Amino acid sequence: MIRLPELDPASPTRFPDPRTALREPNGLLAFGGDLSPARLLAAYGRGVFPWYGEGEPVLWWSPDPRCVFRTEALRINRSLRRQLRGKPWRLSVDSAFEAVIRACAAPREGHAGTWILPGMVAAYTELHRLGHAHSVEVWDGARLVGGIYGVAVGRLFCGESMFSAESGGSKLALMALAGLLRQWGWPLIDAQVANAHTLGLGAEEIPREAFLREAARLAALPGHTGSWADAGTLLPRPGEVQATR
Template sequence: MKPVLPWVNSLKEFPSPHHALHDPNGLLAAGGELSVPWLLHAYQQGTFPWFGEGAPLLWWSPDPRGVLWAKDLSISHSLRKTLRQSRYRVFVDSNFADVIRACAQPRAYTAETWISPAMQQAYIDLHAAGYAHSLEVINEQGQLVGGIYGVCLGRMFFGESMFSRVPNASKIALVFLVRRLEQAGCKLIDTQLPNPHLQSLGGSLLPRHEFLRHVHTAMQQPLDMAWSGELHWSELNA
């Protein structure tokens, strides 16, 4: 018999991520709300929302999980050269709304986006509550050319999306984020699903049970990091 996808109407009904389907990989439940309490509950379980425009709200916890260990961050020679040139400035939480809106723009390879207006507002609300954060990459003309955003709970960062309007801008945002998180005691960044771009930067896969165990431990530990101000490569590359 084909497994039945549960429809949840309250947080009490939210299933354990261990009950996620194998096909499609990681699909856990449908229904619920895109609200701060629901999002926090989901992330605390290693679960995230992902659904297309017009589709029901879907929750996922894939196995294996895409991750990036801070110690495994791979920075190419050409990217290191760009970082040393200091052509871009990188800020923390200076313009979260513009970052998520830029991430929601269609990519060259598809006209679709999963970051719907409702999803954007949900994470803007999560940002206002102090749980969602962004990094902004600014060029010499003061323009936003790249960025990344995600959710941070304790010493666990759940990456959501990033964008680039010039070559390497999203990589710069990710490298700055990972190095700063590592300084603050965060060892693992959730990247949800593997892709060649993240693998080129050191991304790997982790069995779900190991990922969930790490999430549980990391969220009990405080993160020594201020989500504001400007970051400098010279201070992150020590």
Template sequence: MSGNNQVQSLTWLRPGQTDEPFPPVDRALREPNGLLAAGGDLSLPRLLNAYRHGIFPWYEAGQPILWWSPDPRTVIYPENVRVSRSLGKTLRRGEFTVTFDQAFNEVIKGCAGPRRGVDGTWITYGMQQAFTQMHRTGYAHSVEVWREGELVGGLYGVTVGRVFFGESMFSHATDASKVALVVLCRHLQHWGYPLLDCQTPSDHMTRMGAESISRARFSARLDQLCSVPGRPGPWEVEPGI
């Protein structure tokens, strides 16, 4: 953040007030892009309310909980996921086995682990606990990528209605996280989930087919899709998809 005035202008949420509404997303700051509110808690009702409105928590240890709704928003339409020639060969070789919802705790710990050139992690212990609770209640899902019985990559995210909100991914083997994303997108398309939220842009996700849409357009899609019942968990990989 660039100054105390920005912090003071934020809406501060009260812990324990789980029915407290978030501010309208068009009140989010332009710089840093999308910062909307601070404080509150990571209770299940508050998190579900946040995701339904396109708001997500993102903060580092030592900071208050920060809530974001950036403009534009990065998304993948599952049918548009890109499979490069080399990635296609990797998928056809079958060196990886992919599962859903078999090792959520291990996946989130993998995503929270140290990364080259990055100090710390935004996936704090509190965040891990909150997403694990969402997994237990059927709102969060993991994709695991295995090689010879070892977990070498994966991703996790939250579902509300017919939207998958991607949170984080990790890879300890070449193409492992890409395989996770492609298999997930193929299943989302098959199951009738038209939208995968990627939150903010990255070169990696752009190469995989992500694109940017306006926050207003994203919010309109959430209004349509989050009220439609989704697929109950735990999820399973379907052969042939």
């Protein structure tokens, strides 16, 4: 029988030690609590994130190993640059956060339902309003064709989800985000749990212990709280990005 700690509603910043998470299912740490800004920021700063389905209590996770992107390693390659050639796409930051998260929450072919439930949309939109959650958008004219969103704690960026309405949209958003964070000296994007798609984009798995040490270090550093909309000027035009290979 699985026995999980229940989070104390009166202590939004307290979590069990992530090292005590279950091995099966991998990383399940606790249940309960809420998705208040204080609890979410405390969770991400400790290497913990919420993930649950319809009809379940809020479940909190810290898997081992952890999937991450190294911002220094994420650069647009020649194949994506060729794909972008001639497209009138443009990039922006924090200009359509709610549209991005709702697009990420929309049903996808081959998947039943979504884990980005209405309560999560509301919670992360509130984090965005407070200057802690951010998005990168890819546009074709006035149409949103790709995007990514996540949470920033100190200099740690915790990626949550991305979407494509056209081929290459999510990949461009990810590469643009990595380029922006690289300019700021942020070395990691937390991708939580590996899958074939993220590994194909350049993610890697590292031991949870190593991730927790690095997450604690980065979360304690001064970051960029508030809107990142002005950072859009740091992003290149998609067709002008220099390829690396």
